[in-house]
Amino acid sequence: MASHDPLILALDEGTTNAKAILVDRAGRVVARSSQPLTVSHPQPGYAEQDPMAIWRAMLASIDGCMAQTAAPLAAVAISNQRESALAWERSTGNPISPLVSWQCRRSTRFCEQLTAQGQADVIRERSGLAVDPMFSAGKMRWILDNIPNGQSRAAEGEICLGTVDCWLLWQLTGGKVFATDASNAARTQLMDLRTLQWSSELLGLFGIPLAALPEILPSAGIFGETLEFGHLPAGLPIMSMIGDSHAALFGQGGFTPGLVKATLGTGSSLMTPMSQLISSGAGLATTVAWQTDTPTYALEGNIVHTGGAVHWAARLLGASEDLDALTNEAATLSSNGGVYFVPALSGLGAPHWRADARGLITGLTDASTRAHVMRATLEAIAFQIRDVFEAMEQDSPEPLGELWVDGGATRNEWLMQFQADLLQRPVIRSLSPEVSALGAAHLAGQALGWWEDSNALADLERPRQRYEPRNNQVPDLYDQWKDALRRT
Structure with missing residues (x-):
């Protein structure tokens, strides 16, 4: 590649890492850098992160990436962990709350009150989402309740309430731009899915002042321009912002209904695009996959604990240091020995939406080992994915085909084959570790005219591995999983 061809800098701010990659016009990653992040748990059910630590990690990743090439940049693209929310002062830009993580359950009581008041149906109808502490609105309510004069200061416009994309955009532009995109706004529980604007009715139910919220923009287009930070030059257009799960669907090339993508991270998200807005009857969320000229809607199912459950189990078993050895040992067993684990460590997400459910290990005998x-x-990762996949089949007007997967847990070959057997569908694994960042880059590139349309994007080379389903005893295992699930 000639050194003068411009590149897109794509940022992916996740729960456990802040990543930056550089992408060329062939859609290839030509440089990458990442910084680890920590989540703290100040009390049971609470999960939070330091907003300034996230920003510092993002800058370090940008510098690490930019140091690898002298090529000029065409644009910046952003993908981010969703639903997590924070508050900062509009005048100084200083955070006045932690980043309350998507995993955090601190707004459980408020959500229960809304449900008890009979508001769940109207909230689902407007926002497409079940009343659950995962979403941002309840977290924002908690934040305002825990800042001195929070409500009145928010109403006066002194406080900014935002999600991670919004925080990064504010930082990159030096506080000039306070905006979010439709995909992130769709996960706050405050946006009307039909108008793609904040809903006065939902703002009223959660008590969130409009003056504290960012402007909602399409997912691609000019959001603002960068200031200079280290190796990052000033004046670069920020051309896309999109939630990480939506970005992974875009990066996988999942533009047509009937395709299902699963991102396996700390938690997991299954998403399938729809040709029109459909309300779920099976416990799924309706959301905006992305908005370009018009919105593309999607059905989504969120699973709270997948990769996170593996790390939790490793800690419980004293095997955090030799996790790979233990997962390899688990894969070589002839069976699960009748042991089932329902990882409802902070409730169950889709399609059950039981915040009160708790984890359960069942079927232990004196022959059970770690x-x-x-x-x-x-196995619980695969079982939970099938639960959501079956709910999607009930809701989707199109028949669902193969499952496209990405994310950390997909490196486990045994799990991928087990998933294919369990679904009796091919599982197609992305071999790119940065599919969310790539999706944001593709969106920005399309806005720049690098790729004309979704056909040009679909034609980009994507290294993948395919797992074909085999006939085996998996259906019987799934029945026993259902039994374990009932006990929670």
């Missing part, structure tokens, strides 16, 4: 418990943990 490898059996880890085997049950890996």
Whole structure:
């Protein structure tokens, strides 16, 4: 590649890492850098992160990436962990709350009150989402309740309430731009899916002042321009912002209904695009996949604990240091030995939406080993994905085909084959570790005219591996999983 061809800098701010990649016009990643992030748990059910630590990690990743090439940049693209929310002062830009993580359950009581008041149906009808502490609106309510004069200061416009994309955009532009995109706004529980604007009715139910919220913009287009930070030059257009799960669907090339993408991270998200807005009857969320000229809607199912459950189990078993060895041992067992683990460590997400459910390990005998418990943990990832996949089949007007997967847990070959057997569908694994960042880059590139349309994007080379389903005893295992699930 000639050194003068411009590149897109794509930022992906996740729960456990802040990543930056540089992408060329062939859609290839030519440089990458990442910084680890920590989540703190100040009390049971609470999960939070330091907003300034996230910004510093993002800058370090940008510098690490930019140091690898002298090529000029065409644009910046952003993908981010969704639903997490924070508050900062409009005048100084200083955070006045932690980033309350998507995993955090601190708004459970408020959500229960809304449900008890009979508001769940109207909230689902307007926002497409079940009343659950995962979404941003309840977190924002908690934040305002825990800042001195929070409500009145927010109403006066002194406080900014935002999600991670919004925080990064504010930082990159030096506080000039306070905006979010439709995909992130769709996960706050405050946006009307039909108008793609904040809903006065939902703002009223959660008590969130409009003056504290960002402007909602399409996912691609000019959001603002960068200031200079280290190796990052001033004046670069920020051309896309999109939630990470939506970005992964875009990066996988999932533009047509009937395709299902699963991102397996700390939690997991299954998403399938729809040709029109459909309300779920099976416990799924309706959301905006992305908005270009018009919105593309999607059905989504969120699973709270998948990769996170594996790390939890490893800690419980004293195997955090030799996790790979233990997962390999679990994969070589002839069976799970009758052991099932329902990882409802902070409730169950889609399609059950039971915030009160708690984790359960069942079927233990004196023959059970720690490898059996880890085997049950890996199987639980696949079982939960099938739960959501079946709910999608009930809702989707199009028949669902193969499952496209990405994310950290997909490196486990045994799990991928087990998933294919369990679904009796091919599982197609992305071999790119940065599919969310790539999706944001593709969106920005399309806005720049690098790729004309979704056909040009679909034609980009994407290294993948395919797992074909085999006939085996998996259906019987799934029945026993259902039994374990009922006990929670």
